[in-house]
Amino acid sequence: xxDLNFEVVGVEAPAFVAAPMLVFKMRIVNMPSATPTAVxxxxxxxxxxxCQLQIAATRRRYNASSQAKLLDVFGEPPRWQKTLRSxxxxxxxxxxxxxxxxxxxxxxxxxxxDFEVASTKYFTALDEGIIPLNFLFSGTxxxxxxxxxxxxxxxxxxxxATYQLPVAVWKEMMEHFYPNSAWxxxxxxxxxxxxxxxxxxxxxxxxxxxxxxxxxxxNEEVHP
Numbered sequence: 001x002x003d004l005n006f007e008v009v010g011v012e013a014p015a016f017v018a019a020p021m022l023v024f025k026m027r028i029v030n031m032p033s034a035t036p037t038a039v040x041x042x043x044x045x046x047x048x049x050x051c052q053l054q055i056a057a058t059r060r061r062y063n064a065s066s067q068a069k070l071l072d073v074f075g076e077p078p079r080w081q082k083t084l085r086s087x088x089x090x091x092x093x094x095x096x097x098x099x100x101x102x103x104x105x106x107x108x109x110x111x112x113x114d115f116e117v118a119s120t121k122y123f124t125a126l127d128e129g130i131i132p133l134n135f136l137f138s139g140t141x142x143x144x145x146x147x148x149x150x151x152x153x154x155x156x157x158x159x160x161a162t163y164q165l166p167v168a169v170w171k172e173m174m175e176h177f178y179p180n181s182a183w184x185x186x187x188x189x190x191x192x193x194x195x196x197x198x199x200x201x202x203x204x205x206x207x208x209x210x211x212x213x214x215x216x217x218x219n220e221e222v223h224p
Contacts, residue, residue, distance in 0.1 A: 001153045002042040002143050003031040008135060008163035009104065013173035020111040020177045022170070024163065026094075026135075029102045042143045045150070047096035049139040053109065055087040055122055056162070059132035062125075069125035073118055086134065089119045113174055113183045123170050124182075130164040137161075 010025040030044055062070065067077045074083045089109075096105050114120055123131065137159040145151050186194075194209070203209040 001145075001151070002044060002141055004044075004047070004141065004155065004159065005029045005031060006135065006137055006159060006161040008107075008133075008161050011163070011165060011169060013169055013176070015176060020113065020173050022109045022111060022165075022173065024107040024109065024135075025104055026107045026161075027102060027104045028096060028099070030100065042145065043098070043100055044096075045098050045142040045144070047139060047141050047155075049094045049096055049137060049155070051092045051094065051107065052136040052138075053089040053092060054134040054136065055089050055119060056132040056134050057087055057122065058084055060129060063127065065127060066125045070122065073121050073125070087118050087122060089133070111170070111173065113178055115182065115184050123167070126167045129167055131167055131170065133163045133165055135161040135163065 005028070007027045007029070008024050009027050012023050012025075014021060014023060028047070030042065057074075067080075073087075074080055074085075092107055092109060094105060094107055096103065112120055115124075136157070137155055138157055139155045141153045141155060143151055143153065197213075198206065198209040201209075201212075203212065
C-alpha cells in the first residue's frame with residue numbers, strides 16, 4: 001500500500017479574492033514500496049484529504065504586549081503553564097489529483113476577522129515572529145497495486161506536518177482587506193441600543209460615538 005508523506009513548503013495570500021484567504025503549498029511524496037519482485041511507486045489516482053489545522057501556541061514566546069492581548073484567550077500570564085495550549089484553527093478538505101512520485105497542491109484556508117473567534121484573537125495579539133502550525137491529516141487514497149488493481153486505503157492518523165507562518169503574512173493580508181479597521185459581532189438588542197445612542201446625540205460616525213462612551217464617567221453628560 002502507498003505511504004504518503006506531507007510537507008508544507010510555502011504560503012501566499014492571494015490579493016484578488018472576495019475575502020481573506022491563505023493558500024498553503026503542500027508537497028505530498030509517494031514513498032516507494034518494496035514488493036517481492038521490485039521497489040515501486042504505486043500509481044495514485046486521487047486522494048480525498050482531510051486536514052485539521054491547529055495553532056501550536058506552546059511553541060513560541062510572548063512579550064508583555066502579546067500577553068496582555070491574549071488575556072481573553074489564555075487568562076493571566078502566571079497561569080499560562082496550565083492554560084497555554086494548542087488552538088483549533090479550522091478543518092480543510094482537499095481533493096488531490098493523480099500522481100506517481102510527488103505532487104504539490106494548494107490548501108486554501110479562509111480567514112476571518114471576527115474577534116469572537118479564538119484564532120483571530122491569537123493572530124492579532126502577535127507583533128512579530130512566527131505562528132507555529134500543526135497540520136493533522138486523515139482521508140482516503142485511491143491507488144493501483146502491483147497488479148494494477150484499484151485499491152482504497154485510509155491515511156493513518158499519525159500523518160502530520162508543521163509550518164511556521166510569518167505573522168507579517170497574516171497582518172498584511174488583513175490590512176489589505178480591512179485597512180486600519182477591525183470587526184466585532186454583537187447581538188441585535190445591543191446594536192439597537194447603540195444605534196439609538198448614536199442617533200439621539202447626533203454623532204456623525206460610529207467611532208465618534210464609541211470614543212464618547214469610552215471617555216464618559218458614570219455622571220458625565222453626553223456631548224456630540
